[in-house]
Amino acid sequence: MNLNVDFCGIKFPNPTVLASGYLGVTGASMVNCVKNGCGGVTAKSLFMEERLGHPNPTVLTYPGGIINAIGLCGEGIKKAGHEFKIYAKKCPNNPLIGSVAGKNIKELIEVAEIMDTYPVDIIELNFSCPNVDDEMGRPIACDINTTFKATKAIRAVTKKPISVKLSPNVPNIGMIAKQAEEAGADAITAINTVGPGMLIDIYTRKPILANKVGGIGGMGIKPIAVRCVYDIYKNVSIPIIATGGISNGKDAIEMMMAGGTLLGIGSAIAYHDMKAFEMITNKIHEFMEEEGFDDIADLVGLAHHS
Numbered sequence: 001m002n003l004n005v006d007f008c009g010i011k012f013p014n015p016t017v018l019a020s021g022y023l024g025v026t027g028a029s030m031v032n033c034v035k036n037g038c039g040g041v042t043a044k045s046l047f048m049e050e051r052l053g054h055p056n057p058t059v060l061t062y063p064g065g066i067i068n069a070i071g072l073c074g075e076g077i078k079k080a081g082h083e084f085k086i087y088a089k090k091c092p093n094n095p096l097i098g099s100v101a102g103k104n105i106k107e108l109i110e111v112a113e114i115m116d117t118y119p120v121d122i123i124e125l126n127f128s129c130p131n132v133d134d135e136m137g138r139p140i141a142c143d144i145n146t147t148f149k150a151t152k153a154i155r156a157v158t159k160k161p162i163s164v165k166l167s168p169n170v171p172n173i174g175m176i177a178k179q180a181e182e183a184g185a186d187a188i189t190a191i192n193t194v195g196p197g198m199l200i201d202i203y204t205r206k207p208i209l210a211n212k213v214g215g216i217g218g219m220g221i222k223p224i225a226v227r228c229v230y231d232i233y234k235n236v237s238i239p240i241i242a243t244g245g246i247s248n249g250k251d252a253i254e255m256m257m258a259g260g261t262l263l264g265i266g267s268a269i270a271y272h273d274m275k276a277f278e279m280i281t282n283k284i285h286e287f288m289e290e291e292g293f294d295d296i297a298d299l300v301g302l303a304h305h306s
């Protein structure tokens with residue numbers, strides 16, 4: 001039975017990929033994900049300069065979801081190369097996806113140029129964090145023309161595969177994915193967090209997050225993510241890293257049937273700890289055996305044929 005995935009010509013030993021922002025900061029934490037069974041990892045998004053992010057509290061879990069307003073804190077692209085080298089040396093068979101962010105298109109291009117020199121296999125373009133506005137006052141992926149313009153500009157500075165990370169907070173994600181494809185994207189990552197949302201502490205009478213609002217991930221967003229991946233699959237012919245609310249193996253299979261080739265694993269780690277990767281891969285294996293599939297590629301997009 002084949003659980004290997006070919007994604008933009010890059011080989012993954014199984015379809016699970018650490019989603020950006022969860023543990024993907026140091027080389028050691030990414031290596032640890034591989035030791036626990038993930039197929040590949042996405043590093044935390046990086047800007048040009050160091051960013052402190054938003055003040056605490058920044059992450060809360062509640063029944064059904066996880067709300068966060070981390071604000072993309074990080075050490076900046078120039079210092080991150082060291083961590084990527086540690087990872088790439090220890091895990092040569094588990095592809096590394098570097099995630100670039102920027103306050104505007106100019107910064108995104110500059111960060112992508114530096115990322116291109118690092119040992120990353122794929123460059124993910126984070127156009128969709130709901131807590132950090134771009135120069136237009138909203139994430140790039142919330143505007144179809146800006147998505148095209150930014151993707152095309154970054155396409156010009158790297159030959160590595162690029163995956164554009166899209167926002168669910170739009171009425172037409174399939175059309176936005178199509179524009180990214182036409183601008184030269186090799187893949188789509190979907191979805192980033194939903195929202196923003198808010199939780200209020202009834203005793204302090206105040207929003208709980210210091211930033212007041214945050215993006216929502218976790219099991220409650222799975223139906224939104226499945227619909228987004230389905231719409232994207234219908235509109236493009238490039239592969240998808242399906243992400244959002246995958247909390248067990250059944251969710252993962254659902255996402256593949258919607259059109260995901262790889263699976264972004266984020267909240268499942270919050271629910272199941274590092275066991276999540278192996279648990280999900282084992283369930284896919286078990287399902288394929290029960291249902292008579294030999295190749296994992298045969299699951300991708302199945303829900304479109306019925």
Ligand SMILES: Cc1cc2nc3c(=O)[nH]c(=O)nc-3n(C[C@H](O)[C@H](O)[C@H](O)COP(=O)(O)O)c2cc1C
Pocket residue numbers: 019020021022044045059066067068070072099126129165191192193216217218219221243244245246264265266267268
């Ligand atoms: C604490 C936290 C930090 C995140 N940081 C990033 C990030 O740096 N870059 C990015 O593209 N997405 C980031 N995300 C979004 C996740 O990668 C993912 O797209 C989203 O949470 C949906 O998946 P999930 O439901 O499995 O969490 C973050 C999410 C959380 C909860």
